[in-house]
Amino acid sequence: MLTALEQTTLQLSEPTSADKKSLLGQFFTPANIAKFMASLFPAPLSDTCTLLDAGAGTGSLASAFLERCASGQLNAQNIRLSAFELDNSVHAQLHRSLSQHKNKTPLLFTIIGGDFIEAAVNTIQSGQQVFTHAILNPPYKKISSNSRHRLLLRQVGIETVNLYSAFVALTLLLMAPEGQVVAIIPRSFCNGSYYRPFRDFVLKHAAIRHIHLFASRRKAFKADAVLQENIIIRLERGRPQESVTVSTSTDDSFSDFASYEHPFDNIVFADDPNQFIHIPTSCEKNTIELSPAIRYSLADLGITVSTGPVVDFRLKKHLCAMPESGTAPLLYPGHFSRGGLEWPKVGSKKPNAIHRNLETEKWLYPNSFYCVVRRFSAKEERRRIVASVVEPTAFQDAPLLGFENHLNLFHENKQGLSATLAHGLCLFLNTTAFDESFRRFSGHTQVNATDLKIMKYPSRSMLIEMGKWAMAAGGTLTQMMIDEKLRELNS
The missing domain is CATH 3.40.50.150 (Vaccinia Virus protein VP39)
Incomplete structure (x- = not known):
């Protein structure tokens, strides 16, 4: 039962235009x-x-x-x-x-x-x-x-x-x-x-x-x-x-x-x-806070996380719908899912490539292994952190890659990661423990590179061990298996 004040408030609020609000x-x-x-x-x-x-x-x-x-x-x-x-x-x-x-x-x-x-x-x-x-x-x-x-x-x-x-x-x-x-x-x-x-x-x-x-x-x-x-x-x-x-x-x-x-x-x-x-x-306390092994910063590991440098509306004239001669693959969040990478994405509203020239090449990275995290999650989405691995074989002989601004990119001094490190880092980022720990200070849908920098990570050797296990398992990993692997390494 609404009080008189609530009824009046609703009467005043409902006709108030969205523009005025x-x-x-x-x-x-x-x-x-x-x-x-x-x-x-x-x-x-x-x-x-x-x-x-x-x-x-x-x-x-x-x-x-x-x-x-x-x-x-x-x-x-x-x-x-x-x-x-x-x-x-x-x-x-x-x-x-x-x-x-x-x-x-x-x-x-x-x-x-x-x-x-x-x-x-x-x-x-x-x-x-x-x-x-x-x-x-x-x-x-x-x-x-x-x-x-x-x-x-x-x-x-x-x-x-x-x-x-x-x-x-x-x-x-x-x-x-x-x-x-x-x-x-x-x-x-x-x-x-x-x-x-x-x-x-x-x-x-x-x-x-x-x-x-x-x-x-x-x-x-x-x-x-x-x-x-x-x-x-x-x-x-x-x-x-x-x-x-x-x-x-x-x-x-x-x-x-x-x-x-x-x-x-x-x-x-x-x-x-x-x-x-x-x-x-x-x-x-969750697994990350309890673990003495998860205590390293990205700087300790020699890893950098950056916001994807390709801002598409600023480079609009250099973008193209599909790859062609003289272009580099351009990756958006929509190219990634838990099932892997889909590139080029036929019928996508976003471009799949960017022309290589003096104006664009300064924003491109060597084709290699990387770990990427979407900068935005959907409203009410179950997970805030969604990580994926970029594998160089997906792009044939392309020497350079573009990462659009709605991705966060893990790299080593603007170079790629080793295959096992990229897979291990991706696995760790996709654990429930990491997502829960991140949510303790981040209450909005945006995942900034600064936020990822302040998180704690396992040692480089532990990440590589996780990466070897993930690569051996192939595409059969479930959330339960990922979380159990982290608990096993912490025990």
Whole structure:
């Protein structure tokens, strides 16, 4: 049964055009998620609570917080709420939603239109830290490097690439010491180079207390068909970092809710300069973390991983549908499957070859053995890491190969790998243990070369042994056999 607020929110959300939602980055928070977020705030509150809802929408988040106050779980004697909402069309409903709490809680509220980023920067520059609590579902939208928002953020020491991370960073600066922030945001900030400054900022200014992970990408924001993998995070301003509670559920029903406590060095590894944020989904360590043999970096092994250098739209005039004289094979993710390599691929929408000339040859590799990993997996795909071996005999006497930009390529100083090393590396990458370990810090469909670089690998000799076994087995390997081989070598 939907509450009156939920019914109104749906009525407002459904007719809102996709273009407008994209422009504003606007996705209303489902009631169950709002209630869960409100439940994460520790009790009791101090006598006076100053609450920020940045991007308030129709008021579902603030209402969930105020309902918890009214229930006696959060016993503030005085609540002052600042609700920022850029979209004036929802202000009337926001006012009605908040007004209904005035007879249940000691509430004063202000609805503020206009630009939250500008208002927050002005407040921070005035030296004020004004909020004890914040609850937010910030907008999701990229910020261009030369935009007004980017320049404003830099004035207060924030360097970030998306509105959601900008809202969280500004909120932290607006919080009083020990202030509590609960936000639902995309998981994309947990890894990758673009969000490194934001991760540094968060870890400098706050302690991570709780992370909740939804197992399904599709179900947290069903009404808006949001496909980002979202997490809910609770941060505490200016406090020392301690252990972190990690909870999980499949969707916003929370019917299979589970919770675990983890030491912080399981969340951010002490020796990781990139400060990737890992989200373990159980207390058990997987095979890779338990194995003393899987402890080598790619640099230790003399192996490099790079993004495929052929960007097809930049070299469009040099591409051709099928191989012909004077061309080199061009490989896309679509040429690979678990069944092997299909090249050339007749009827493919993608080209199968690239002309060799002075403009293109600098992007090509010698024909040899390589291991490749697709950079993108499909939504809700079971595996994030899908690796394949490139065998030189598939291309007859072609001296050079092209690798398109949607592939990651393992090589040795821009030369090929030995056959056994390529097969062994591919086998290891395709283990369930590797995929599970990778997913602990990567929550989006993209697999970057940087992400693969920070993973740990077996020794070169162990990879070669795995490669010999894989080559002897031929095409008969199942996932169970691959995983058992890794366990056998670790025992």
